[in-house]
Amino acid sequence: xxxxxxxxxxxxxxxxxxxxxxxxxxxxxxxxxxxxxxxxxxxxxxxxxxxxxxxxxxxxxxxxxxxxxxxxxxxxxxxxxxxxxxxxxxxxxxxxxxxxxxxxxxxxxxxxxxxxxxxxxxxxxxxxxxxxxxxxxxxxxx
Amino acid sequence: xxxxxxxxxxxxxxxxxxxxxxxxxxxxxxxxxxxxxxxxxxxxxxxxxxxxxxxxxxxxxxxxxxxxxxxxxxxxxxxxxxxxxxxxxxxxxxxxxxxxxxxxxxxxxxxxxxxxxxxxxxxxxxxxxxxxxxxxxxxxxx
DNA sequence: TTATTTGTATCAAGGATAGTTACAAATATG
DNA sequence: CATATTTGTAACTATCCTTGATACAAATAA
Numbered sequence: 001x002x003x004x005x006x007x008x009x010x011x012x013x014x015x016x017x018x019x020x021x022x023x024x025x026x027x028x029x030x031x032x033x034x035x036x037x038x039x040x041x042x043x044x045x046x047x048x049x050x051x052x053x054x055x056x057x058x059x060x061x062x063x064x065x066x067x068x069x070x071x072x073x074x075x076x077x078x079x080x081x082x083x084x085x086x087x088x089x090x091x092x093x094x095x096x097x098x099x100x101x102x103x104x105x106x107x108x109x110x111x112x113x114x115x116x117x118x119x120x121x122x123x124x125x126x127x128x129x130x131x132x133x134x135x136x137x138x139x140x141x142x
Numbered sequence: 143x144x145x146x147x148x149x150x151x152x153x154x155x156x157x158x159x160x161x162x163x164x165x166x167x168x169x170x171x172x173x174x175x176x177x178x179x180x181x182x183x184x185x186x187x188x189x190x191x192x193x194x195x196x197x198x199x200x201x202x203x204x205x206x207x208x209x210x211x212x213x214x215x216x217x218x219x220x221x222x223x224x225x226x227x228x229x230x231x232x233x234x235x236x237x238x239x240x241x242x243x244x245x246x247x248x249x250x251x252x253x254x255x256x257x258x259x260x261x262x263x264x265x266x267x268x269x270x271x272x273x274x275x276x277x278x279x280x281x282x283x284x
Numbered sequence: 285t286t287a288t289t290t291g292t293a294t295c296a297a298g299g300a301t302a303g304t305t306a307c308a309a310a311t312a313t314g
Numbered sequence: 315c316a317t318a319t320t321t322g323t324a325a326c327t328a329t330c331c332t333t334g335a336t337a338c339a340a341a342t343a344a
Contacts, residue, residue: 003232003331004301008252012234015244027320034242035234038303043322060311061319076255080231088230088263089222090145092154092177093333100176102157105282109275110150113218117266121230124262133251140247145300146332169289180334185291202342203288235302 006083009035010045014079014130015137017055018071025057025064045083052082072131077122079130088117148225151177152187156221156272157279159197160213167199167206187225194224214273219264221272230259 012035017026028046032039046065049055054074057065067074091110096103154177159168170188174181188207191197196216199207209216233252238245 003228003235005232005235006301007231008233011252012238012244012248015248019244025320029320034239034245036236036239036245039321040304040323041302043320044302047322057321058311059309059319059321060313062312063310063320065321084231086145089149089227090147091150093145093147094178096154097176097178102154102161102279103176103178105279106154106157106275108282109278110153112278113270113275117263120262120266121259124259128255133248133255136251136254137244137247140250148332167289171289181290182292182335183333185289186333189291199290200342201288201290201340202344204343205289205341207290 004084004086006045006048007080009037009041010049010079010083011076011130011133013042013045014049014054014067014071014074015134017065017067018130018134025062025066027064030064048083049079052078054078054082070131071134072129074130075126076128076130076133077125080122080125087114088121089114146227148187148190149222149227151179151183152191152221152225153218153272153275155184155187156191156196156209156213156216157276159207159209160272161276167204167208169206172206190225191221194220196220196224212273213276214271216272217268218270218272218275219267222264222267229256230263231256 013031016031016034020026028039028042031042035042046055046057050057050065054068055065056068057063091107091114096106098104155173158173158176162168170181170184173184177184188197188199192199192207196210197207198210199205233249233256238248240246
């Protein structure tokens with residue numbers, strides 16, 4: 001288990017919340033069955049989505065989680081930022097040799113490039129809403 | 143997981159090859175000192191750049207590696223693909239529940255999205271050449 | 285023939301991710 | 315109030331990825 005699939009799981013979870021629940025809560029165990037993972041894995045992602053203000057949860061026998069906003073008002077970029085800590089590529093693990101003029105200067109150049117690429121990804125994800133994903137998922141039925 | 147910094151190292155290596163070497167070979171040990179890592183790590187990346195047709199290496203006491211093309215004819219996208227850093231986000235580690243209509247259909251939707259995001263990154267990286275990076279590194283001197 | 289360098293196999297160390305168990309806190313129901 | 319249920323989170327394990335390191339055969343120049 002290496003690659004970070006939290007964004008994929010988050011989109012899956014939010015799709016379930018938006019389509020299955022009217023105003024009812026979905027339980028983490030129910031979600032886990034659809035995503036095919038453990039309920040705690042789901043709750044960990046829901047915790048991040050909660051911090052981002054996208055969902056709200058309640059304990060108790062009628063508890064569970066529900067969406068706080070309409071699916072057409074949630075962009076994929078918001079979801080990505082809610083769960084993702086990652087950049088498209090990483091900078092040097094160890095700082096390059098500062099005695100080499102190129103080693104000394106390439107870090108800042110790569111860092112700026114990294115920010116620009118990340119912004120490009122964010123802009124692209126901003127073009128899609130959760131509602132657009134749900135629409136595509138539904139089209140697959142046919 | 144340790145973050146993948148091969149793209150950063152590859153850009154660093156190619157910058158060295160383009161600026162330091164006229165037609166002379168650079169040895170992996172020399173490059174490793176600038177990148178601040180082990181020479182084998184450098185040779186592993188050079189091996190991928192060689193397969194991509196960007197560099198050529200020779201063994202022996204006068205051996206080393208040199209660029210095969212001008213820096214303004216090498217796009218960052220080529221470098222990125224040469225070291226095959228993977229996707230911006232990962233799909234589900236385990237396939238979702240195929241008995242759930244959403245679980246059944248979301249994979250292909252996410253896969254298409256993944257391809258589109260990756261293409262966006264590729265297009266952006268295509269806007270830059272190795273020469274443009276070298277220019278920025280040089281500007282840092284001032 | 286000898287010294288040097290690449291290319292690659294192999295292993296160890298460190299870190300991230302997912303999966304799992306456990307349990308306190310919160311909440312609805314009777 | 316007591317009970318059952320669910321969330322939130324800590325803690326631990328297993329697995330995988332990346333880097334770093336050692337070793338050595340193959341290639342090459344002197």
